[in-house]
Amino acid sequence: MTPFTDTLPDKRARISVTSYDAAHIDETPDCLPGQALARARAHRVGWIRVKGLEDVNALNALGHALEIHPLALEDIHHPDQRPKVDVYDHGVLITLRTLRTHRPESGRGPGLEAVSEQLAMVLGDPVLTTFLERRDDELFESLQERLRDEQSFTRKQGVDYLAYRLMDIVVDQYFQVLEAFGEELDALSDGLTREQPDPALMKRIQGVKAEMMTLRRAVWPLREVVGSLQRGDSALISEQTRVYLRDLQDHLTYVAETIDTYREMIAGMLDIYLSQINFRINQQIKVMTIIATIFMPLSFIAGVYGMNFHYMPELYWRFGYPAVWLVMIAMTAGMLIWFRAKRWF
Amino acid sequence: MTPFTDTLPDKRARISVTSYDAAHIDETPDCLPGQALARARAHRVGWIRVKGLEDVNALNALGHALEIHPLALEDIHHPDQRPKVDVYDHGVLITLRTLRTHRPESGRGPGLEAVSEQLAMVLGDPVLTTFLERRDDELFESLQERLRDEQSFTRKQGVDYLAYRLMDIVVDQYFQVLEAFGEELDALSDGLTREQPDPALMKRIQGVKAEMMTLRRAVWPLREVVGSLQRGDSALISEQTRVYLRDLQDHLTYVAETIDTYREMIAGMLDIYLSQINFRINQQIKVMTIIATIFMPLSFIAGVYGMNFHYMPELYWRFGYPAVWLVMIAMTAGMLIWFRAKRWF
Amino acid sequence: MTPFTDTLPDKRARISVTSYDAAHIDETPDCLPGQALARARAHRVGWIRVKGLEDVNALNALGHALEIHPLALEDIHHPDQRPKVDVYDHGVLITLRTLRTHRPESGRGPGLEAVSEQLAMVLGDPVLTTFLERRDDELFESLQERLRDEQSFTRKQGVDYLAYRLMDIVVDQYFQVLEAFGEELDALSDGLTREQPDPALMKRIQGVKAEMMTLRRAVWPLREVVGSLQRGDSALISEQTRVYLRDLQDHLTYVAETIDTYREMIAGMLDIYLSQINFRINQQIKVMTIIATIFMPLSFIAGVYGMNFHYMPELYWRFGYPAVWLVMIAMTAGMLIWFRAKRWF
Amino acid sequence: MTPFTDTLPDKRARISVTSYDAAHIDETPDCLPGQALARARAHRVGWIRVKGLEDVNALNALGHALEIHPLALEDIHHPDQRPKVDVYDHGVLITLRTLRTHRPESGRGPGLEAVSEQLAMVLGDPVLTTFLERRDDELFESLQERLRDEQSFTRKQGVDYLAYRLMDIVVDQYFQVLEAFGEELDALSDGLTREQPDPALMKRIQGVKAEMMTLRRAVWPLREVVGSLQRGDSALISEQTRVYLRDLQDHLTYVAETIDTYREMIAGMLDIYLSQINFRINQQIKVMTIIATIFMPLSFIAGVYGMNFHYMPELYWRFGYPAVWLVMIAMTAGMLIWFRAKRWF
């Protein structure tokens, strides 16, 4: 019987611990909360990875062991935090948002969605603890892999560099998300040029605009977070790592600027959409006006000579009928010349 | 005869006093203004709750007893203050705005309204005094309840933590209000997609936009208020409580950002609404133009052969009538091909 | 012969002097410029009120007596200054703008106008001098009245508090102006909902928008002015009065935020106006399209059987006429079903 | 032979020198570059005025004599600088932009144009050198005139006050330019109200908007320039002159705010223009819809009884014809009542 009997098996947090220095590395793939801290302290740097936030017991046990402030623990529990950094007595809480793109199957939706989840990190000395929402998140597997390599640069660095590496992986994801949305915008822009104005297209464009808001809310505060880590006077961040954080902040600024560029592109596409609809209305009304202006008078003339008055001398003229045709042709020609002069076609 | 003879019974302020420390709690549900302070000072923390702001006598008596600055008392009287914090010699005045949602019965209004009322707090040592507009406000009943529990965390803290807890309750309300408006926006967005463009929908969307202004005016200044309390050098706020205030400020930033997101969503919905109307105009004009372009020339031809000229050779041709039908069918086919080529349908 | 022979009687500045302390008050209703200063210095606080700015001689005489800097005197002369505070060697010049609403009689104008005039104050020790544009301005009469009451709080305070009181009266006016515009906006909003789209309404809305600019230009700089007085290190402003100035600044912030709210409301009303016009166009085109789509084909059929060809077999069928009616009714029904399916009505 | 043989006579810079103190004034209307400095140093304040920037030789000679930094000289040469102040070892370079209005003769243009030219000043001790683009610029003639008056306030002040006076003259010009554009806007606003919507009017409004950009680019940076001169710690600017610079900065703030007000007015006018076009479309479509809705059914009925079927019993009824008229009148009345009920007219 495990101490988690009151937790459903598929909601149990998955805790794994890695501890390493340049020469050693110990991995504990499935660790009990009570043992995590001890194992993490085995070597110079300890990394406790927690996946799944619904297991209240495990989180509380870990929080107690790591002396995490109740408010910090609450923020970790509720995965809707905006990115922030909070300095507590026994560590620094950093929350950020991972981003993935997701294309829903039903075609009626916004086309491409940005899925945002929370990553919380408690940076202590010498242990970094990370909390991810999903139990099957594989975000950090590749880093885990590379840590096993003794030549890996990270192995030779402290716990602050490990925190930087994790944030760097998240920001690299942002670039992929941006690229996906850039392609989506290109496709929408092509559609706008080729196809008929279509409210569905309009709605997809507005959908991308909404996703850009999601991205902004992940990226902008994170830039401040990294900036305050880099400039701050926390003894946990070494001078050497600050250089890397500055680089990370540059990347985030680039991402933020690209989001703004996309937003401007979307605003331009909405303008194009509206002006295209108005242009089409213009074209259609032009056709109708020309047709009406030509045929209404003609039909009127035909109507006049369709009247049944007994005394209508024209009807008995020898060339009455051809004369009417001549008049009608002249009127049509006059109209066409007038339209031409006004450059209607 | 009570000292309140000149106050209508239903306008009398309701004053209750709670005084507690970790071990004791005394509650006085209906207290005279002159006795409130003495009772509040019974234990480590005192909380004087005043409901109803129309009872000038009671407010003045309390203000005199608590040495509240005349300007602060005036701000408490006039429940339209923007959230602010003012430091006086004998205490800190904090005003903030509670928010509730209200759905008016008559369907012609803005659909969902945000009702904002004033909460004024005078934070002294060791007494916190709170002023609410409505005599039947039950905003803090649950906290009152929990205070009776000796295990309650608040019982062990000072008066500054009590003030934080009250602000926290107000901000929790904001989240509920946001959620209600989020659902309203979803409903409106669905309506926009499914239904005909309808000015009533437009007016409801604009109504939500106006409510967002109300929310902004409650939330943005409060963020500054909490920030200045947290960073300020007031001796009334302990180091420990500042950590909680920082957390509260994070929540307020989240609320403020969500309001801005809603405002962008509303702007997008208005764009969609306008483009849908234009799209419908486009569709209708297209139908009319096609009909007019096809039938006006046809009617003209029919009109020509309805003329009563004596000398119209076509009328006597053996196949005149079928020939006219052929011409008309050919013209219609030509038009349809032309419209098709221009991708009008 | 007065020394003002070169000034038209109705342009002469009206100068009155009040001097008071807690126990005494002397009022000189109509004072010569040369005597004003002496009389103002009779008691602890002196207040020289000047109404009418066209009397150059009087202003220069006063300016000389009060040692007002030439630039300050020039600013007082030209009543178009933006609100500002300038510290000179012998006093502080504060300019602000009074606001009143005015409803022009001719209905074609902007409906409700904000009239803005200049109030200049030279704050010295112990004399405050105020300059108003109009000779018949009664802005400060009520304060003058209350000063006569020995119990008045102002009587017990210094000259800086008097300056605060005057600014407070001006800002109270702002609230009245705001309220008047709030009612105007409500009326316009009702009109927008009830009536036909009307360019006159549009113009009135735009007029209110322009007035909001006038208000902004009066209020925003004044907030800075009051802020700099409150925070500044001028020895003229006592610590006690700074508390009142802080309160005044809060009021100004409230006014400024309300102006911004009104501006957003106006923007929303313009959106509603435009979308209502577009909605009406949509409705009208729908009616016309339905009518045209139904009757153009019908008229064409009638036209066909109105042709006079000799060989038209249908004309001689026994049930030709009822058959045509059947066809026409069927076509109309089909159209109506099609429109219904497309939810055009 | 002058030393300017390689300069075309009409491109030669015109250099004049004025040197004065309270008691003396010497003027040299046409001075050689090499002699300018010596003459300028004759009395307490020297003012070298250069008009025409194409004369490279003269500028270089002067620049060498005055020890102007090569970069400053380059800025003077290229009259496209934005307003700025640059402190060099041997003086301060101030560039600003003069503004005049110009109304092009051909009516197709933007109506009223703002012409902007560069004024460069090198403020040294005790010599101020000014550079104007045009050889016939008379901007400072009136000041030159007034300097000859021994009572002139400027005569008693230092070189820094002279620099202030020149900037003040330029800013006074701004007020005139603003006034001209204010009148232009009033005229355009009247035209908008009275006349038909006209694209030419729209283009003139957009033209004024573009000119406002020109004004902004002249005024906004100048405000910073004056502000930095006023606050700066340059020993060249005396305490007394700083007061005047502060006043100048207030004027510039007023100008900048007026420009922004004009920009808002223009935005409002564009909104009015668009809504007026839409309103007219609305009106026209209403007329057409009413006409079509009434006459299309009527014409259809007339068409029915114009058919030539042999068996149409109605045609032989005694009161068939009046009955049809009754039906048609009833239909028309019904339509009109319906339109009235929908408030279409």
Add this chain to the structure above:
Amino acid sequence: MTPFTDTLPDKRARISVTSYDAAHIDETPDCLPGQALARARAHRVGWIRVKGLEDVNALNALGHALEIHPLALEDIHHPDQRPKVDVYDHGVLITLRTLRTHRPESGRGPGLEAVSEQLAMVLGDPVLTTFLERRDDELFESLQERLRDEQSFTRKQGVDYLAYRLMDIVVDQYFQVLEAFGEELDALSDGLTREQPDPALMKRIQGVKAEMMTLRRAVWPLREVVGSLQRGDSALISEQTRVYLRDLQDHLTYVAETIDTYREMIAGMLDIYLSQINFRINQQIKVMTIIATIFMPLSFIAGVYGMNFHYMPELYWRFGYPAVWLVMIAMTAGMLIWFRAKRWF
């Protein structure tokens, strides 16, 4: 065998070295990475020019020799950096973006494009290393040429001045790019005035707007970069060079303001485009409404007297036919007078 055997010949970086002081200059047109540093240190100032960023080996070798930080080297490798300045232990990394205009051949594109490439500079003492993306970039050839001239000002200055000169060349390019876009905007504006509203024009205008974003992203951060170099306390930048950097920053501010002006112009052009389409719709509907309003009633009257009722007394009147003509002419005249009164034409 060169050490670059694993690099394709056309991807090999081209490295050239120039070393100079006032008296000497040595140029090595094609240098091996390992020898570059030694040659660059021959005289007071060394300049290593690298063209082509795909040659990883060469870059790494150079980076090792110059002790460039790995992060800096990575930034140099990835030519998408936003302009920035990073101070490392052994030098300052400055990245900026060169700009050229490019007009694509196919007419369907945005017309004029801005091509942006990366220029990275590592400023050390006494060696400046520059990295350009393209192997055939001739951006700095003219400067190389002028360095050979012993009289060249640059020859007498330090390595910081060389860095300034390179940045100055890049900024001069910006002016050319701005000028090209200014001409493009003039051409588009002319097209807008002369031609029919055309969606292709609209798309070209939007294209220029997008290019303005590209320019902004190159220019705005560079302004900060130059500002931080100028104000910073890096010992690498001499006091004298700071004056030049300040001038460069002024140029960048001018460029940035011009970009904003262009953006406003584009916004104005889009407004004009939309209002022109609406104006044309207005004109066309007016024509159609007039035609329909005149001819529909006329056709109806003709239709009435085309009916075949046996009992229609008017048909047998002697002057029935002329009377109908009179009625129709009177109706037409009435309509025209009504339209005239409503100023429809």
